Amino acid sequence: MTYQETIDYLFSATPVFQQDGGSAYKPGLDIVEAMDRYFGHPHHAYKTIHVGGTNGKGSTSHTLAAVLQASGYRIGLFTSPHLVDFRERIRVGGEMIEQSFVVDFVERTRDLVGELHPSFFELTTMMALEYFRSQAVDVAIIEVGLGGRLDSTNIISPVLSIVTNISLDHTQYLGDRLEDIAREKAGIIKPNTPIVLGNSGNAEVKAVFADKARECSAPLILAEESRILQEATLMDIGYLYKTRDWGGIRGELMGLAQVENAATILTALGQLRDQFTFTATSIARGFSSVVTLTGLQGRWQTLSKHPRLICDTAHNQAGIALVVKQLERYRYCYAQIHIVLGMASDKDVSAVLELLPSWAKYYFTQASVKRAMPAVELAQMASSLGLKGLTYSTVAEAVDAAREASATSDLIFVGGSNFVVADLLEAYRK
Structure with missing residues (x-):
């Protein structure tokens, strides 16, 4: 198949939530776990960071990737949905997945697709995990597709979990109360693995995360209490952030949501210091050049x-x-x-x-x-x-x-x- 024929096949042979909505939503991990076994658990070959939440997942994932890239690491990045090109979803070092890999992966899995009938997202999740192994990444930043507990990405064992915030969205799948949505998103918390919560929203949501973290013996870090971000000023050139640990930082992304995202990212970096080496200079470069380093689009x-x-x-x-x-x-x-x-x-x-x-x-x-x-x-x-x-x-x-x-x-x-x-x-x- 040509690359375009492969993309046409992906969108026609598997249910696509981005296009079709609820009819393509397939909660549960059975199929993706079967695919994971088939491929020999590719995500065991590198470290992962898991990013969930209602809003801000994409900006947070891309900025973390930019900081770690600027620190010299080879970074895989899996996000969704794409805006223009399917390959935006899967990047290594800011570069989109190679067309030849997409073609080869789909051809290799056609029999498996016929047997398991995965959704588009289940199949592309495995494509990303397998691509990152083939590219020998140091760490992959994996964005949750929808929810968390039953999301296809929840097969990974990350070194850090992040939930940006909780608000009402996809209520027909996740519940119509913030506490219900929080339970689904808290499902990415893993045993003995730190979890950073960006904006807890209210006491009930915070209690959901505290209970789940306690159940998993997972350290819970609240970005709003970390005080790492001390001040944010919006300028024509972007945000100027005053930080407790890394001095002044210019943030390239300009939407008001980026202040909350920045607090979450900086708190996450504080937790990652035991796993990775980075400096105030590499953090500043990641924040100021996230679009160039990762290809992020569509954020103000x-x-x-x-x-x-x-x-x-x-x-x-x-x-x-x-x-x-x-x-x-x-x-x-x-x-x-x-x-x-x-x-x-x-x-x-x-x-x-x-x-x-x-x-x-x-x-x-x-x-x-x-x-x-x-x-x-x-x-x-x-x-x-x-x-x-x-x-x-x-x-x-x-x-x-x-x-x-x-x-x-x-x-x-x-x-x-x-x-x-x-x-x-x-x-x-x-």
Whole structure:
């Protein structure tokens, strides 16, 4: 098979949650454990770090990878979903997985796929773990796909587990209470393995993690109590962080969520000092060059300046709340703020729309995936909440309309869904 034929096969032969939603969700570890045995437990060949949580997993995983790369280690990085290219999910040293490996792996596993019927995520998890072994990585940073306890990635035995935060998302699978979601995400805690919790949220969530950590004899470290991050100031060049242990650091990522992420990352690095060698210089380089070192996209990313065009992958209530807070700060810095918005139909769309400001100008659209809410339906829901705008059948059309209506002193924000950002970046790549 050619590489494109292989990708087409992956997306057609296995259920893909990114595209199909709930019909592709297959909780449980039986299939991935069977595949792991078949491949001889590839993740035993290197150290791993496991990163879960509701929001911030991607930024946290990529920044940790950047710091460790800057410290001289060979780093594997497995994240999801991808935005433009499937190979974004699996990287070594910041470089995407080789096309030839993807083709070879899929050809080698076709009989296994026919026997076990894995999901897309189960199969790509094993692809990543096997690729990292073939590339002789020192450590692989593995991002949880969904939840934690029953996620395919939960077969690893990490040197450190991280949960960034707990908020409402994927409630149809994980539960509709924060404590229920916390129990699922705390499922990545392993015996005698430190667990860093970024933002515990409330006493009930903290108690869930404390109980699970105690049950596993796992040291629980709360980032909000570590005091490693002392101060954060947002500048045009990114955040300036004042830290307790490593001096001043410039963070390249600019969304408000990055302050919480930075506290989590710095706390995690404090726990990793026994496993890895790094310096204040390598930490500073990782934070200031995460995009260059790892290829991270879609986190408060500026694509043009006149007008300023920003995209962000925030897609649930907690994430959008921070986006709105940041737009509020920008409101009087720009003549007009335009919002290009699309959402997945399986999200709590009403809760998100209730957060959005009525003073912005809206362009409602839909991404090119089955899970996308039709633009007309989204616009109708928004209109009932006082948010007015026209509808556009594609993200590219919506962004073009916003650009045509904008002065050079305006700001255009594009978001509401990973898929909307993906379509935007794909359009910019052409």
